[in-house]
Amino acid sequence: xFNGIVYNQGIxxxxxxxxxxxxxxxxxxxxxxxxxxxxxxxxSVCCDGVCLTLIRIKKKSFLFYLSKETxxxxxxxxxxxxxxINIEKSLYHGKKxxxxxxxxHVDTTSKVISIKIIDKSWIVxxxxxxxxxxxxxxxGSISINGVSLTVSKVRKNSFxxxxxxxTLKLTNLINLKKGNLVNIEFDMVGKYxxxxxxx
Numbered sequence: 509x510f511n512g513i514v515y516n517q518g519i520x521x522x523x524x525x526x527x528x529x530x531x532x533x534x535x536x537x538x539x540x541x542x543x544x545x546x547x548x549x550x551x552s553v554c555c556d557g558v559c560l561t562l563i564r565i566k567k568k569s570f571l572f573y574l575s576k577e578t579x580x581x582x583x584x585x586x587x588x589x590x591x592x593i594n595i596e597k598s599l600y601h602g603k604k605x606x607x608x609x610x611x612x613h614v615d616t617t618s619k620v621i622s623i624k625i626i627d628k629s630w631i632v633x634x635x636x637x638x639x640x641x642x643x644x645x646x647x648g649s650i651s652i653n654g655v656s657l658t659v660s661k662v663r664k665n666s667f668x669x670x671x672x673x674x675t676l677k678l679t680n681l682i683n684l685k686k687g688n689l690v691n692i693e694f695d696m697v698g699k700y701x702x703x704x705x706x707x
Contacts, residue, residue: 509599510554512607512656514679516542516595518555521569523587532576536587539569542595552612554596556680557654557691558582559612582614583689592680594654607656608649614691615699616640618652620684621666630671631660632684634692638665642702643694651693655679 518540525534538555544565552559553570558578564571579585599605618634625631634652636644644650644667648659655675661668676682684690 510610514594534574628673649695
């Protein structure tokens, strides 16, 4: 479990198939200044909104396993060496919660339609398939590349968020461009409520 308040980033250093794992899965190596200890191997880490398992620690980089399901659901289906990744460690008891609860279970990906800059804040419009409209509400929470954000507008085939300068400074959202694909996780409470109503 995570809260979408990102303070650390990393860069994809290496991507490889690993014969020890299922065919079609990947192992990626991310270099970062974030610190892990040997006892953290096997822990969940949020990488661009995706809950990944830490499988190995090197001197200044870390290896993560990406399953076929992860590749199918997220923008890791097209990983690129040199790409900057948002990183958040799992929550622990007593840690301050200032975003919203994020599981790292990406629901879908979304494409950037447009970006407007107003008073150093970015207003970003993302496309959204109609089947996901039931999970999103204005002023509700949403995770984009693992960052806890608030939906400012919902349109017929898209939604809009505002990213403040502080968030831009700390996350890879500053690198967003029109056409980029981001990882989306809808608010957990909304998903469960919709599931109950459908039954």
